[in-house]
Amino acid sequence: MAAAVKLRRDYSASDLRRLAAASKHANQSRRLLSLAAVLDGMDREQAALIGGMDRQTLRDWVHRFNELGPDGLRDIRSKGHPPRLSKAQLAELSAIVETGPDRALHGVVRWRRVDLKQVVLERFGVDYHERTIGKILKALGFSHVSARPRHPGQDPKVIEEFKKTSPGP
Template sequence: MATPVPLRSDFDTNTHRQAARRSRDASQTRRLLAQATIYEGGTRSDAAKVGDVTRQIVRDWVVRFNAEGLDGLLDRKSPGAPSRLGPDERQALAGKLEAGPIPAVDGVVRWRLVDLAQWVFEEFRIPISVQTLSRELRAMGYRKLSARPRHHAQNEFELDAFKKNFLTALAKIAASEAAGKPVEVWFQDEMRVGQKNPITRRWAKRGTRPSAPRDQRTASAYLFGAICPKRGAGAALVMPRCDTHAMACHLAEISRNVASGAHAVVLLDQAGWHMTPKLPIPHNITLMPLPPKAPELNPVENLWQFIRDNWLSNRIFQSYDDILDHACRAWRNIEAQPWRIMSIEMRQWAHGF
Protein backbone atom coordinates (compact mmCIF):
# COMPACT_ATOMS: atom_id res chain seq x y z
CA MET A 1 0.00 0.00 0.00
CA ALA A 2 1.08 3.61 -0.60
CA THR A 3 2.69 5.42 2.30
CA PRO A 4 0.16 7.81 3.98
CA VAL A 5 0.74 11.44 3.10
CA PRO A 6 0.57 13.71 6.19
CA LEU A 7 -1.61 16.83 6.07
CA ARG A 8 0.18 20.17 6.25
CA SER A 9 0.53 21.50 9.80
CA ASP A 10 -0.54 25.13 9.25
CA PHE A 11 -4.23 24.07 9.21
CA ASP A 12 -6.36 22.25 11.79
CA THR A 13 -9.90 21.03 12.41
CA ASN A 14 -11.27 24.47 13.25
CA THR A 15 -9.89 26.19 10.14
CA HIS A 16 -11.31 23.41 7.96
CA ARG A 17 -14.78 23.48 9.51
CA GLN A 18 -14.92 27.30 9.35
CA ALA A 19 -13.86 27.19 5.69
CA ALA A 20 -16.54 24.57 5.03
CA ARG A 21 -19.21 26.88 6.48
CA ARG A 22 -18.02 29.77 4.28
CA SER A 23 -17.62 27.76 1.09
CA ARG A 24 -20.23 28.04 -1.68
CA ASP A 25 -18.81 25.02 -3.52
CA ALA A 26 -20.46 21.76 -2.41
CA SER A 27 -17.56 19.60 -3.56
CA GLN A 28 -15.02 21.73 -1.68
CA THR A 29 -17.17 21.58 1.46
CA ARG A 30 -17.28 17.76 1.29
CA ARG A 31 -13.50 17.57 0.92
CA LEU A 32 -12.92 20.00 3.79
CA LEU A 33 -15.13 17.99 6.14
CA ALA A 34 -13.37 14.78 5.13
CA GLN A 35 -9.96 16.30 5.92
CA ALA A 36 -11.31 17.75 9.17
CA THR A 37 -12.00 14.15 10.22
CA ILE A 38 -8.31 13.34 9.69
CA TYR A 39 -7.20 16.39 11.70
CA GLU A 40 -9.42 15.14 14.55
CA GLY A 41 -7.51 11.85 14.59
CA GLY A 42 -9.69 9.82 12.26
CA THR A 43 -8.29 7.39 9.73
CA ARG A 44 -8.20 7.68 5.96
CA SER A 45 -11.06 5.17 5.88
CA ASP A 46 -13.15 7.45 8.14
CA ALA A 47 -12.43 10.41 5.83
CA ALA A 48 -13.37 8.30 2.80
CA LYS A 49 -16.76 7.52 4.39
CA VAL A 50 -17.39 11.23 5.08
CA GLY A 51 -16.46 12.14 1.52
CA ASP A 52 -18.25 9.08 0.06
CA VAL A 53 -15.14 8.21 -1.98
CA THR A 54 -12.26 5.72 -1.92
CA ARG A 55 -9.10 6.14 0.13
CA GLN A 56 -7.06 6.74 -3.01
CA ILE A 57 -9.23 9.77 -3.85
CA VAL A 58 -8.75 11.05 -0.28
CA ARG A 59 -5.00 10.72 -0.85
CA ASP A 60 -5.33 12.75 -4.09
CA TRP A 61 -7.21 15.45 -2.17
CA VAL A 62 -4.46 15.59 0.45
CA VAL A 63 -1.74 15.94 -2.19
CA ARG A 64 -3.61 18.82 -3.89
CA PHE A 65 -4.35 20.47 -0.53
CA ASN A 66 -0.73 20.27 0.62
CA ALA A 67 0.43 21.88 -2.63
CA GLU A 68 -2.21 24.60 -3.09
CA GLY A 69 -4.08 25.03 0.17
CA LEU A 70 -7.86 25.44 0.24
CA ASP A 71 -7.99 26.32 -3.47
CA GLY A 72 -6.63 22.86 -4.24
CA LEU A 73 -9.94 21.38 -3.05
CA LEU A 74 -12.01 23.25 -5.64
CA ASP A 75 -13.32 21.48 -8.71
CA ARG A 76 -11.14 21.94 -11.76
CA LYS A 77 -12.08 21.97 -15.39
CA SER A 78 -10.45 19.22 -17.37
CA PRO A 79 -7.87 20.61 -19.81
CA GLY A 80 -9.18 18.24 -22.49
CA ALA A 81 -7.25 16.88 -25.40
CA PRO A 82 -4.38 18.99 -26.78
CA SER A 83 -5.13 21.11 -29.82
CA ARG A 84 -4.67 19.45 -33.19
CA LEU A 85 -3.36 22.71 -34.65
CA GLY A 86 -0.01 24.22 -33.74
CA PRO A 87 1.02 27.89 -34.02
CA ASP A 88 2.14 27.49 -37.65
CA GLU A 89 -1.12 25.82 -38.68
CA ARG A 90 -3.18 28.50 -36.92
CA GLN A 91 -1.24 31.28 -38.62
CA ALA A 92 -1.77 29.67 -42.03
CA LEU A 93 -5.47 29.15 -41.29
CA ALA A 94 -5.86 32.80 -40.27
CA GLY A 95 -4.21 33.87 -43.52
CA LYS A 96 -6.57 31.65 -45.51
CA LEU A 97 -9.58 33.17 -43.75
CA GLU A 98 -8.42 36.76 -44.22
CA ALA A 99 -7.67 36.24 -47.92
CA GLY A 100 -11.05 34.63 -48.57
CA PRO A 101 -11.82 32.05 -51.26
CA ILE A 102 -11.23 32.45 -54.98
CA PRO A 103 -14.50 31.19 -56.53
CA ALA A 104 -12.87 29.93 -59.72
CA VAL A 105 -10.26 27.98 -57.74
CA ASP A 106 -11.98 27.02 -54.50
CA GLY A 107 -15.49 26.55 -55.91
CA VAL A 108 -17.18 28.60 -53.15
CA VAL A 109 -17.78 32.31 -52.53
CA ARG A 110 -17.44 32.05 -48.75
CA TRP A 111 -15.57 29.67 -46.50
CA ARG A 112 -17.57 26.97 -44.77
CA LEU A 113 -16.19 24.92 -41.92
CA VAL A 114 -16.25 21.80 -44.09
CA ASP A 115 -14.16 23.59 -46.75
CA LEU A 116 -11.61 24.76 -44.18
CA ALA A 117 -11.42 21.30 -42.60
CA GLN A 118 -10.70 19.84 -46.04
CA TRP A 119 -8.03 22.49 -46.66
CA VAL A 120 -6.35 21.75 -43.31
CA PHE A 121 -6.19 18.06 -44.21
CA GLU A 122 -4.83 18.67 -47.70
CA GLU A 123 -2.29 21.23 -46.49
CA PHE A 124 -1.07 19.63 -43.25
CA ARG A 125 -2.49 16.09 -43.32
CA ILE A 126 -4.30 16.80 -40.04
CA PRO A 127 -7.81 15.30 -39.87
CA ILE A 128 -10.11 17.64 -37.94
CA SER A 129 -13.88 17.67 -37.50
CA VAL A 130 -15.96 20.76 -38.23
CA GLN A 131 -16.95 20.95 -34.54
CA THR A 132 -13.32 20.98 -33.41
CA LEU A 133 -12.40 23.45 -36.14
CA SER A 134 -15.25 25.73 -35.01
CA ARG A 135 -13.83 25.77 -31.47
CA GLU A 136 -10.35 26.49 -32.83
CA LEU A 137 -11.60 29.45 -34.88
CA ARG A 138 -13.52 30.87 -31.93
CA ALA A 139 -10.41 30.55 -29.75
CA MET A 140 -8.52 32.51 -32.44
CA GLY A 141 -11.10 35.32 -32.15
CA TYR A 142 -13.13 34.58 -35.29
CA ARG A 143 -16.93 34.63 -35.44
CA LYS A 144 -19.41 34.13 -38.27
CA LEU A 145 -20.58 37.71 -38.86
CA SER A 146 -22.88 39.39 -41.35
CA ALA A 147 -20.88 41.14 -44.04
CA ARG A 148 -21.28 44.91 -44.46
CA PRO A 149 -22.37 45.82 -48.00
CA ARG A 150 -19.86 47.84 -50.02
CA HIS A 151 -20.52 49.61 -53.29
CA HIS A 152 -18.77 47.87 -56.18
CA ALA A 153 -17.37 51.17 -57.51
CA GLN A 154 -16.16 52.50 -54.15
CA ASN A 155 -12.72 54.13 -54.07
CA GLU A 156 -11.10 52.92 -50.83
CA PHE A 157 -8.16 55.32 -51.20
CA GLU A 158 -10.60 58.24 -51.33
CA LEU A 159 -12.26 57.05 -48.12
CA ASP A 160 -8.95 56.76 -46.31
CA ALA A 161 -7.86 60.20 -47.51
CA PHE A 162 -11.14 61.76 -46.36
CA LYS A 163 -10.81 60.34 -42.86
CA LYS A 164 -7.13 61.22 -42.63
CA ASN A 165 -7.66 64.85 -43.67
CA PHE A 166 -10.99 65.45 -41.93
CA LEU A 167 -9.66 67.14 -38.79
CA THR A 168 -7.48 69.42 -40.93
CA ALA A 169 -10.51 70.43 -43.03
CA LEU A 170 -12.48 71.02 -39.83
CA ALA A 171 -9.76 73.33 -38.52
CA LYS A 172 -9.89 75.37 -41.75
CA ILE A 173 -13.66 75.81 -41.40
CA ALA A 174 -13.22 76.82 -37.77
CA ALA A 175 -10.75 79.53 -38.83
CA SER A 176 -12.84 80.83 -41.74
CA GLU A 177 -16.58 80.22 -41.96
CA ALA A 178 -17.02 79.57 -38.23
CA ALA A 179 -15.07 82.77 -37.46
CA GLY A 180 -13.50 81.32 -34.34
CA LYS A 181 -16.74 79.90 -32.92
CA PRO A 182 -16.90 76.39 -31.42
CA VAL A 183 -17.48 73.83 -34.18
CA GLU A 184 -19.95 70.97 -33.87
CA VAL A 185 -19.82 67.91 -36.14
CA TRP A 186 -23.25 66.76 -37.34
CA PHE A 187 -24.21 63.85 -39.59
CA GLN A 188 -27.34 63.96 -41.76
CA ASP A 189 -29.28 61.35 -43.75
CA GLU A 190 -32.81 60.24 -44.73
CA MET A 191 -34.68 57.00 -44.15
CA ARG A 192 -37.80 55.80 -45.90
CA VAL A 193 -40.52 54.60 -43.53
CA GLY A 194 -43.40 52.81 -45.22
CA GLN A 195 -45.87 49.99 -45.42
CA LYS A 196 -43.37 47.72 -47.20
CA ASN A 197 -41.64 47.19 -43.89
CA PRO A 198 -38.58 44.99 -43.20
CA ILE A 199 -38.68 41.88 -41.00
CA THR A 200 -35.94 41.49 -38.40
CA ARG A 201 -34.36 38.51 -36.69
CA ARG A 202 -36.11 37.30 -33.55
CA TRP A 203 -35.56 34.72 -30.83
CA ALA A 204 -37.26 31.38 -31.46
CA LYS A 205 -36.68 27.70 -30.79
CA ARG A 206 -34.15 25.99 -33.00
CA GLY A 207 -35.79 24.11 -35.85
CA THR A 208 -38.74 26.50 -36.10
CA ARG A 209 -39.26 29.42 -38.43
CA PRO A 210 -41.06 32.31 -36.71
CA SER A 211 -43.44 34.47 -38.73
CA ALA A 212 -44.00 38.22 -38.77
CA PRO A 213 -46.58 40.41 -40.55
CA ARG A 214 -45.59 41.80 -43.94
CA ASP A 215 -47.51 44.50 -45.82
CA GLN A 216 -47.41 44.89 -49.60
CA ARG A 217 -48.91 48.38 -49.76
CA THR A 218 -46.67 51.29 -50.73
CA ALA A 219 -47.59 54.35 -48.65
CA SER A 220 -44.44 55.89 -47.20
CA ALA A 221 -42.77 58.97 -45.76
CA TYR A 222 -39.17 60.05 -45.23
CA LEU A 223 -37.52 60.63 -41.88
CA PHE A 224 -34.86 63.34 -42.24
CA GLY A 225 -32.51 62.93 -39.31
CA ALA A 226 -29.30 64.61 -38.12
CA ILE A 227 -27.28 63.98 -35.00
CA CYS A 228 -24.40 65.59 -33.14
CA PRO A 229 -22.65 62.60 -31.52
CA LYS A 230 -20.50 64.64 -29.15
CA ARG A 231 -23.57 66.26 -27.54
CA GLY A 232 -25.93 63.30 -28.05
CA ALA A 233 -28.33 65.77 -29.70
CA GLY A 234 -30.48 65.37 -32.78
CA ALA A 235 -32.86 67.17 -35.13
CA ALA A 236 -35.40 65.52 -37.40
CA LEU A 237 -38.43 66.08 -39.62
CA VAL A 238 -40.81 63.63 -41.29
CA MET A 239 -41.50 64.73 -44.87
CA PRO A 240 -43.61 63.26 -47.68
CA ARG A 241 -40.74 63.19 -50.18
CA CYS A 242 -37.04 63.88 -50.63
CA ASP A 243 -36.49 67.16 -52.46
CA THR A 244 -34.87 70.56 -52.10
CA HIS A 245 -37.77 72.02 -50.09
CA ALA A 246 -37.69 69.14 -47.59
CA MET A 247 -33.93 69.47 -47.21
CA ALA A 248 -34.21 73.24 -46.68
CA CYS A 249 -36.72 72.65 -43.89
CA HIS A 250 -34.42 70.10 -42.31
CA LEU A 251 -31.40 72.42 -42.41
CA ALA A 252 -33.49 75.07 -40.69
CA GLU A 253 -34.39 72.51 -38.01
CA ILE A 254 -30.71 71.56 -37.55
CA SER A 255 -29.81 75.27 -37.32
CA ARG A 256 -32.26 75.72 -34.44
CA ASN A 257 -30.66 72.80 -32.57
CA VAL A 258 -27.03 73.88 -32.92
CA ALA A 259 -25.66 75.04 -29.57
CA SER A 260 -25.87 78.77 -28.98
CA GLY A 261 -22.82 80.56 -30.36
CA ALA A 262 -21.55 77.45 -32.18
CA HIS A 263 -21.14 76.60 -35.85
CA ALA A 264 -22.18 73.21 -37.29
CA VAL A 265 -20.34 71.25 -39.96
CA VAL A 266 -22.94 68.88 -41.42
CA LEU A 267 -21.58 65.79 -43.16
CA LEU A 268 -23.95 64.27 -45.72
CA ASP A 269 -23.97 62.22 -48.90
CA GLN A 270 -24.00 63.73 -52.39
CA ALA A 271 -27.71 63.31 -53.19
CA GLY A 272 -29.05 65.87 -55.65
CA TRP A 273 -31.21 67.68 -53.07
CA HIS A 274 -28.12 68.00 -50.80
CA MET A 275 -25.80 69.56 -53.38
CA THR A 276 -28.10 71.79 -55.44
CA PRO A 277 -27.13 75.51 -55.49
CA LYS A 278 -30.83 76.29 -54.93
CA LEU A 279 -30.58 74.95 -51.37
CA PRO A 280 -30.64 77.79 -48.78
CA ILE A 281 -28.01 77.14 -46.12
CA PRO A 282 -28.39 78.75 -42.67
CA HIS A 283 -25.63 81.08 -41.48
CA ASN A 284 -24.48 78.72 -38.69
CA ILE A 285 -24.11 75.64 -40.91
CA THR A 286 -21.43 74.50 -43.37
CA LEU A 287 -22.14 71.45 -45.53
CA MET A 288 -19.35 68.93 -46.10
CA PRO A 289 -20.10 66.18 -48.66
CA LEU A 290 -18.88 62.67 -47.97
CA PRO A 291 -17.03 60.75 -50.68
CA PRO A 292 -19.36 59.13 -53.23
CA LYS A 293 -20.55 55.55 -52.74
CA ALA A 294 -19.43 55.49 -49.11
CA PRO A 295 -22.51 55.17 -46.85
CA GLU A 296 -20.38 53.50 -44.13
CA LEU A 297 -18.79 56.89 -43.40
CA ASN A 298 -22.19 58.18 -42.26
CA PRO A 299 -23.01 56.78 -38.79
CA VAL A 300 -26.67 57.81 -39.18
CA GLU A 301 -26.96 54.63 -41.26
CA ASN A 302 -26.26 52.67 -38.06
CA LEU A 303 -28.84 54.74 -36.23
CA TRP A 304 -31.45 53.91 -38.87
CA GLN A 305 -30.72 50.22 -38.41
CA PHE A 306 -31.15 50.50 -34.64
CA ILE A 307 -34.43 52.40 -35.01
CA ARG A 308 -35.80 49.90 -37.54
CA ASP A 309 -34.81 46.88 -35.47
CA ASN A 310 -36.33 48.17 -32.24
CA TRP A 311 -39.32 50.35 -33.12
CA LEU A 312 -40.37 50.23 -36.78
CA SER A 313 -39.93 46.71 -38.19
CA ASN A 314 -42.42 43.83 -37.93
CA ARG A 315 -45.36 46.27 -38.02
CA ILE A 316 -48.34 46.93 -40.23
CA PHE A 317 -48.97 50.64 -40.79
CA GLN A 318 -52.68 51.16 -41.36
CA SER A 319 -52.41 54.57 -43.01
CA TYR A 320 -50.07 57.41 -43.91
CA ASP A 321 -50.88 59.13 -40.60
CA ASP A 322 -49.96 55.91 -38.80
CA ILE A 323 -46.56 56.00 -40.54
CA LEU A 324 -46.02 59.60 -39.41
CA ASP A 325 -46.96 58.78 -35.81
CA HIS A 326 -44.59 55.81 -35.59
CA ALA A 327 -41.70 57.63 -37.28
CA CYS A 328 -42.04 60.59 -34.91
CA ARG A 329 -42.32 58.32 -31.88
CA ALA A 330 -39.24 56.35 -32.92
CA TRP A 331 -37.18 59.53 -33.25
CA ARG A 332 -38.38 60.82 -29.89
CA ASN A 333 -37.34 57.49 -28.36
CA ILE A 334 -33.79 57.82 -29.65
CA GLU A 335 -33.58 61.52 -28.75
CA ALA A 336 -34.49 60.59 -25.18
CA GLN A 337 -31.37 58.40 -25.03
CA PRO A 338 -28.41 60.73 -25.75
CA TRP A 339 -25.96 58.18 -24.38
CA ARG A 340 -27.10 55.73 -27.06
CA ILE A 341 -26.61 58.33 -29.79
CA MET A 342 -23.06 58.86 -28.50
CA SER A 343 -22.41 55.11 -28.38
CA ILE A 344 -23.67 54.41 -31.91
CA GLU A 345 -22.46 57.55 -33.66
CA MET A 346 -19.05 58.53 -32.28
CA ARG A 347 -16.21 57.93 -34.77
CA GLN A 348 -12.50 58.14 -34.03
CA TRP A 349 -11.66 59.80 -37.36
CA ALA A 350 -14.32 62.50 -36.82
CA HIS A 351 -13.92 63.21 -33.13
CA GLY A 352 -10.21 62.61 -32.61
CA PHE A 353 -10.40 60.26 -29.64
Protein backbone atom coordinates in the same frame (compact mmCIF):
# COMPACT_ATOMS: atom_id res chain seq x y z
CA MET B 1 -1.82 -3.85 7.89
CA ALA B 2 -0.08 -0.63 6.81
CA ALA B 3 -0.08 2.36 9.10
CA ALA B 4 -2.27 5.35 8.23
CA VAL B 5 -0.63 8.25 6.43
CA LYS B 6 0.22 11.00 8.90
CA LEU B 7 -1.71 14.22 8.45
CA ARG B 8 0.22 17.49 8.71
CA ARG B 9 -0.37 19.31 11.98
CA ASP B 10 0.03 22.98 11.08
CA TYR B 11 -3.78 23.23 10.73
CA SER B 12 -6.17 22.35 13.52
CA ALA B 13 -9.58 20.75 12.99
CA SER B 14 -11.28 24.10 13.67
CA ASP B 15 -8.97 25.80 11.13
CA LEU B 16 -10.00 23.25 8.51
CA ARG B 17 -13.70 23.73 9.32
CA ARG B 18 -13.29 27.51 9.03
CA LEU B 19 -11.57 27.07 5.66
CA ALA B 20 -14.34 24.71 4.54
CA ALA B 21 -17.01 27.26 5.46
CA ALA B 22 -15.19 30.04 3.60
CA SER B 23 -14.44 27.97 0.49
CA LYS B 24 -16.41 28.62 -2.68
CA HIS B 25 -15.60 25.11 -3.95
CA ALA B 26 -17.98 22.44 -2.67
CA ASN B 27 -15.59 19.54 -3.27
CA GLN B 28 -12.79 21.30 -1.43
CA SER B 29 -15.15 21.92 1.50
CA ARG B 30 -16.12 18.24 1.68
CA ARG B 31 -12.48 17.19 1.69
CA LEU B 32 -11.56 19.74 4.35
CA LEU B 33 -14.41 18.51 6.58
CA SER B 34 -13.25 14.90 6.19
CA LEU B 35 -9.71 15.87 7.17
CA ALA B 36 -11.05 17.85 10.14
CA ALA B 37 -12.87 14.70 11.29
CA VAL B 38 -9.59 12.76 11.03
CA LEU B 39 -7.84 15.39 13.15
CA ASP B 40 -10.64 15.06 15.73
CA GLY B 41 -9.75 11.37 16.02
CA MET B 42 -12.56 9.86 13.97
CA ASP B 43 -11.95 6.55 12.24
CA ARG B 44 -10.72 7.20 8.67
CA GLU B 45 -13.46 5.12 7.11
CA GLN B 46 -16.13 7.16 8.91
CA ALA B 47 -14.32 10.41 8.07
CA ALA B 48 -14.26 9.39 4.41
CA LEU B 49 -18.02 8.83 4.46
CA ILE B 50 -18.48 12.43 5.67
CA GLY B 51 -16.86 13.60 2.45
CA GLY B 52 -18.70 11.07 0.28
CA MET B 53 -15.63 9.03 -0.60
CA ASP B 54 -13.97 5.78 0.35
CA ARG B 55 -10.96 5.34 2.62
CA GLN B 56 -8.46 5.00 -0.22
CA THR B 57 -9.64 8.23 -1.81
CA LEU B 58 -9.32 10.00 1.53
CA ARG B 59 -5.76 8.69 1.75
CA ASP B 60 -5.01 10.22 -1.67
CA TRP B 61 -6.42 13.56 -0.52
CA VAL B 62 -4.30 13.40 2.64
CA HIS B 63 -1.22 13.10 0.43
CA ARG B 64 -2.34 16.13 -1.61
CA PHE B 65 -3.10 18.10 1.56
CA ASN B 66 0.28 17.26 3.07
CA GLU B 67 2.02 18.33 -0.11
CA LEU B 68 0.02 21.40 -1.19
CA GLY B 69 -2.05 22.47 1.82
CA PRO B 70 -5.74 23.42 1.62
CA ASP B 71 -5.43 24.69 -1.96
CA GLY B 72 -4.34 21.21 -3.01
CA LEU B 73 -7.83 19.93 -2.19
CA ARG B 74 -9.41 21.84 -5.07
CA ASP B 75 -10.30 20.05 -8.28
CA ILE B 76 -7.66 20.45 -10.96
CA ARG B 77 -9.40 21.37 -14.17
CA SER B 78 -8.05 20.03 -17.41
CA LYS B 79 -6.80 22.63 -19.85
CA GLY B 80 -8.10 20.52 -22.71
CA HIS B 81 -6.28 19.45 -25.80
CA PRO B 82 -3.53 21.73 -27.08
CA PRO B 83 -4.59 23.50 -30.28
CA ARG B 84 -3.58 21.66 -33.44
CA LEU B 85 -3.16 24.89 -35.40
CA SER B 86 -0.65 27.49 -34.27
CA LYS B 87 -1.53 31.17 -34.01
CA ALA B 88 0.29 31.83 -37.28
CA GLN B 89 -1.70 29.08 -39.00
CA LEU B 90 -4.96 30.48 -37.57
CA ALA B 91 -4.01 33.93 -38.89
CA GLU B 92 -3.32 32.39 -42.30
CA LEU B 93 -6.69 30.58 -42.21
CA SER B 94 -8.36 33.86 -41.31
CA ALA B 95 -6.72 35.52 -44.33
CA ILE B 96 -7.85 32.65 -46.57
CA VAL B 97 -11.45 33.04 -45.40
CA GLU B 98 -11.28 36.84 -45.70
CA THR B 99 -10.03 36.79 -49.31
CA GLY B 100 -12.47 34.09 -50.37
CA PRO B 101 -11.95 31.18 -52.73
CA ASP B 102 -10.50 31.33 -56.21
CA ARG B 103 -13.02 29.60 -58.46
CA ALA B 104 -10.37 28.28 -60.83
CA LEU B 105 -8.15 26.96 -58.04
CA HIS B 106 -10.66 25.81 -55.43
CA GLY B 107 -13.66 25.07 -57.66
CA VAL B 108 -16.12 26.92 -55.40
CA VAL B 109 -17.55 30.44 -55.37
CA ARG B 110 -17.93 30.72 -51.60
CA TRP B 111 -16.39 28.93 -48.65
CA ARG B 112 -18.31 26.19 -46.96
CA ARG B 113 -17.04 24.37 -43.89
CA VAL B 114 -16.43 21.21 -45.92
CA ASP B 115 -14.29 23.22 -48.35
CA LEU B 116 -12.30 24.86 -45.56
CA LYS B 117 -11.83 21.45 -43.96
CA GLN B 118 -10.12 20.31 -47.15
CA VAL B 119 -8.02 23.50 -47.37
CA VAL B 120 -6.85 23.07 -43.75
CA LEU B 121 -5.97 19.43 -44.43
CA GLU B 122 -4.01 20.25 -47.58
CA ARG B 123 -2.29 23.38 -46.29
CA PHE B 124 -1.58 22.47 -42.65
CA GLY B 125 -1.94 18.69 -42.57
CA VAL B 126 -4.60 18.81 -39.85
CA ASP B 127 -7.87 16.94 -40.28
CA TYR B 128 -10.78 18.59 -38.46
CA HIS B 129 -14.46 17.72 -38.43
CA GLU B 130 -16.72 20.21 -40.25
CA ARG B 131 -18.33 21.20 -36.95
CA THR B 132 -14.90 22.00 -35.51
CA ILE B 133 -14.11 24.17 -38.54
CA GLY B 134 -17.28 26.11 -37.71
CA LYS B 135 -16.13 26.56 -34.10
CA ILE B 136 -12.71 27.77 -35.26
CA LEU B 137 -14.35 30.25 -37.63
CA LYS B 138 -16.54 31.55 -34.83
CA ALA B 139 -13.49 31.92 -32.56
CA LEU B 140 -11.75 33.87 -35.34
CA GLY B 141 -14.69 36.29 -35.44
CA PHE B 142 -16.49 35.03 -38.51
CA SER B 143 -20.21 34.38 -38.52
CA HIS B 144 -22.40 32.33 -40.81
CA VAL B 145 -23.99 34.70 -43.29
CA SER B 146 -26.07 33.39 -46.14
CA ALA B 147 -27.24 35.72 -48.90
CA ARG B 148 -30.86 35.69 -49.85
CA PRO B 149 -31.26 33.57 -52.98
CA ARG B 150 -31.69 35.51 -56.21
CA HIS B 151 -32.62 34.02 -59.53
CA PRO B 152 -30.09 34.85 -62.26
CA GLY B 153 -32.86 35.80 -64.68
CA GLN B 154 -34.44 38.28 -62.32
CA ASP B 155 -35.36 41.59 -63.98
CA PRO B 156 -35.25 44.76 -61.81
CA LYS B 157 -37.93 46.48 -64.00
CA VAL B 158 -40.40 43.68 -63.40
CA ILE B 159 -39.72 43.83 -59.65
CA GLU B 160 -40.40 47.62 -59.58
CA GLU B 161 -43.65 47.22 -61.53
CA PHE B 162 -44.79 44.40 -59.24
CA LYS B 163 -44.38 46.47 -56.06
CA LYS B 164 -47.66 47.78 -54.75
CA THR B 165 -47.62 51.40 -53.80
CA SER B 166 -50.34 52.90 -51.76
CA PRO B 167 -51.60 56.35 -52.64
CA GLY B 168 -50.35 59.13 -50.38
CA PRO B 169 -52.75 61.22 -48.24
